[in-house]
Structure formats: structure tokens, C-alpha cells
Amino acid sequence: MVAMNSKELLVCCPSCGKEIVWDTANRFRPFCSERCKMIDLGKWANEEYRVEQKEVPGDFEPMEHS
Numbered sequence: 001m002v003a004m005n006s007k008e009l010l011v012c013c014p015s016c017g018k019e020i021v022w023d024t025a026n027r028f029r030p031f032c033s034e035r036c037k038m039i040d041l042g043k044w045a046n047e048e049y050r051v052e053q054k055e056v057p058g059d060f061e062p063m064e065h066s
Contacts, residue, residue, distance in 0.1 A: 015040050 009022040011029075015036035022029060031037040043049050 013032040
């Protein structure tokens, strides 16, 4: 993030890298546009992004059927 002055905060769009003003009026923030937002959503849907989680032994115990 880069601050221009005390009133404007510039951030880079996570999809295309374009600098935009962080503003509550931008309904697509942190993205610059709906297009960039949908590109990012598509990458999550296609499992191009993953949140790493370490497996802990004993973290999952199968349920017993009675």
C-alpha cells in the first residue's frame, strides 16, 4: 500500500496490479473492477488458489455407527 496524502490511500488490485484509491464507494474493493473480482473468484473455483493447512494427528476422528 502506498499513501498519497492523509486522505487518499492507494492500493494495488490483487488481480491486475493497477493502483486504485481505497474508497468505500468502490464496491469491488480490493479489486479495481468487477472483471478483476470475477477473475479472482474463478481462480478459487478452479482450485488455483489453496489455503494451506497442516494436518494434526488425531484432529479428525471418524464417527462410529451404532
